[in-house]
Amino acid sequence: MARVLMKGNEAMAQAAINAGCMCYFGYPITPQNEIGEYMSSKMIEIGRTYISAESELAAVNMLIGAGSTGTLAMTSSSSCAIALMQEGISSMATAEIPGVIVSVMRAGPGLGDITPSQADYTQSVKGGGNGDYRTIVLAPSTINEAVILTQKAFYLSMKYRNPAMLLADGILGQMMEPVEMPEGNAFEKVDTSDWALDGVGDGDSTRDGRSLMSLHMGDNILEKLNHRIFKKYAQIEQNETMCETYMCDDADFIITAFGTVARVARSAVNMARKKGIKVGLFRPITLWPFPNSELFNCVKGKKCVLDIELNMGQMLQDVKIALNGCTKTEFFGKTGGAIINSVEILNKIIELSKAGQYETNLTKSI
Numbered sequence: 023m024a025r026v027l028m029k030g031n032e033a034m035a036q037a038a039i040n041a042g043c044m045c046y047f048g049y050p051i052t053p054q055n056e057i058g059e060y061m062s063s064k065m066i067e068i069g070r071t072y073i074s075a076e077s078e079l080a081a082v083n084m085l086i087g088a089g090s091t092g093t094l095a096m097t098s099s100s101s102c103a104i105a106l107m108q109e110g111i112s113s114m115a116t117a118e119i120p121g122v123i124v125s126v127m128r129a130g131p132g133l134g135d136i137t138p139s140q141a142d143y144t145q146s147v148k149g150g151g152n153g154d155y156r157t158i159v160l161a162p163s164t165i166n167e168a169v170i171l172t173q174k175a176f177y178l179s180m181k182y183r184n185p186a187m188l189l190a191d192g193i194l195g196q197m198m199e200p201v202e203m204p205e206g207n208a209f210e211k212v213d214t215s216d217w218a219l220d221g222v223g224d225g226d227s228t229r230d231g232r233s234l235m236s237l238h239m240g241d242n243i244l245e246k247l248n249h250r251i252f253k254k255y256a257q258i259e260q261n262e263t264m265c266e267t268y269m270c271d272d273a274d275f276i277i278t279a280f281g282t283v284a285r286v287a288r289s290a291v292n293m294a295r296k297k298g299i300k301v302g303l304f305r306p307i308t309l310w311p312f313p314n315s316e317l318f319n320c321v322k323g324k325k326c327v328l329d330i331e332l333n334m335g336q337m338l339q340d341v342k343i344a345l346n347g348c349t350k351t352e353f354f355g356k357t358g359g360a361i362i363n364s365v366e367i368l369n370k371i372i373e374l375s376k377a378g379q380y381e382t383n384l385t386k387s388i
Contacts, residue, residue, distance in 0.1 A: 025202050030165045031056035031195045033203070034124055034188065037172040038096050039064055041207045043122075045071040045095040047084040049103065052136040053192035054126035057098040078103045082110030082123075089114065089121040090234045092218025094176055098124035100192075101142050102133055105150055111185050112151025116236040118217075118251065120179040123157075123187045124172070126195040129359035137359025138192030140281055140332035146189050147310045147340070154248050156255045158186040158262070159309040161280045165199050170208060171307075177209035182258055183217070189309060191332065193282045193361065258311055265313040267320055269295065270302030275374060276321050277303045278341050279330045283362060287330055290367035299375050309337070314344040322348050326374060330367060331355045 028036070035057045038046070046065055048058040058074065065072035071088075075081035081097045088095035099107065104125045114121055125146060129139040146159045158178050162168035172188055179186035219234065238244040266284075269291055270276060279287040284305040294301045304320050306313050321327055327349060329338045335353045342351055354370045356362050 025200055027198055028165065028201045028203075029056060029196065029198045030168060030190065031126065032060045033165050033201050034098075034168050034172045034190070035060040035064070036203060037169040038122070038176070039068070039070075040204055041094065041173040041176045041209070042211075043070070043094045043096050043176065045073075045084070045088040045093055047073045047075050047081040047088075047095070047097045049075050049078050049081050049099065051100045051103045053128055053138070053195050054098050054100050054124065056195070057124060057126075078106040079110070082107040085121040085123075086110060086114055086117070086119055089119040090117075090219050092120075092180075092214030094180070096122040096124065096176075098126070100126050101128045101130050101139075101145075104142065104145065108145075108150035109152070111157060112149065112153055112155055113236040114185040115155035115157065115251070116153065116238075116247070117234050118183040119185075119234060120183050121185050122172070122175045122179055123185060125187055125189050127189070127191045129357070135359045136192070138196075138282075138332065138361065139357065139359055140191050140283065141334075141336070141357060142189065143280075143309065143331070143333060143336035146187050147312070154252070156184070156258075156310055158182070158184055158258065158311075159189050160186070160264075161189045161307060161309050162194065163281055163284045163305065165194065165197070166201050168194060169201055169203060173204070173208045176207075177212065178258075178262060180212035180214065182254060184254070184258075189281070191281050255311075262308060263311045263313045263316065264307035265316050266305040266307060268303040268305070270304060270320050273300045273302030274325045275299075275301045275328060275371065276324050276326075277301060277328045277330060277367070277371075278306075278317070278337070279303065280306050280309060280337060283330055283332055286362055286364050287367055289364040290371060293364060293368045294371045297372070299371055301371055306337075312340045312344065314340075317341065317344040318346065318348065321345055324349055327351045328370065328374060329353050330362060332360075332362065333357055
């Protein structure tokens with residue numbers, strides 16, 4: 023396995039190529055432009071398909087077309103442009119068409135700023151499109167992990183015939199660090215022969231009789247479909263939830279954070295431990311499915327949870343649901359593109375651990 027110095031966006035692009043991505047469709051927007059730029063040369067060099075789409079709407083619909091044939095395909099974008107793709111993502115989930123979406127977050131709302139943010143948690147996890155559906159969402163904290171999770175996104179998307187999103191913030195997309203790049207696909211190939219369109223046959227839309235479409239009218243067809251795909255979502259929750267814990271066993275306080283903020287929080291945990299403050303870190307890797315039971319078991323019996331995000335507390339809502347009132351929560355975040363550093367987190371940890379302040383400070387939460 024080769025070890026190379028790469029920018030995050032380019033590493034995710036190369037990981038997709040190595041995973042067997044045959045088609046890339048994209049439209050430029052900062053801070054993920056390097057993904058499309060990298061694909062524009064590399065995909066053509068190896069005889070695969072690269073299309074610079076006329077819009078984000080066009081890109082996601084091209085993704086639907088490729089995915090319906092069982093082809094590994096990807097698009098990438100950011101924040102306000104991902105918002106334009108939401109109808110297509112909803113359609114993919116309902117029609118059970120696989121495809122990978124890389125979202126490199128910028129600050130918002132609206133057009134916002136090109137600076138990094140984590141303000142698209144709700145957009146990706148709760149779904150900005152219409153109806154009852156879920157998108158598989160993976161959140162890497164290092165470029166090396168982004169490489170593995172990019173490939174896993176293709177695998178999970180094909181395995182469950184569902185859109186999968188790699189959610190990174192602008193920091194991860196723009197930074198550089200050493201990466202172990204798998205030469206090929208790190209995951210097994212998924213058989214698509216029983217459903218993928220192949221241009222032959224008797225005219226049925228799929229071999230097993232199910233339709234690769236999102237319009238379902240009459241005779242409770244849509245209700246039956248929703249119940250069936252939610253059984254699939256339950257399987258995903260049971261089988262694919264991922265998280266990481268760090269120094270949690272003896273901790274009095276637990277920090278929850280995802281993505282690059284979790285890296286900063288890890289440094290703050292180390293700094294706090296040197297001061298004798300027992301604090302640990304819980305990092306969800308799958309934002310959906312969210313590791314509810316894992317977080318509850320980790321936090322049970324602890325004094326407090328401190329949720330840290332580059333937004334106004336979007337993951338905090340899922341943290342509270344997972345905790346189910348078993349302990350108190352506090353939130354510390356920044357928004358608008360400002361980055362939290364380890365000293366700021368350490369100061370918050372010290373504040374929460376001071377005698378006499380615990381009961382008064384930790385009852386405040388968003």
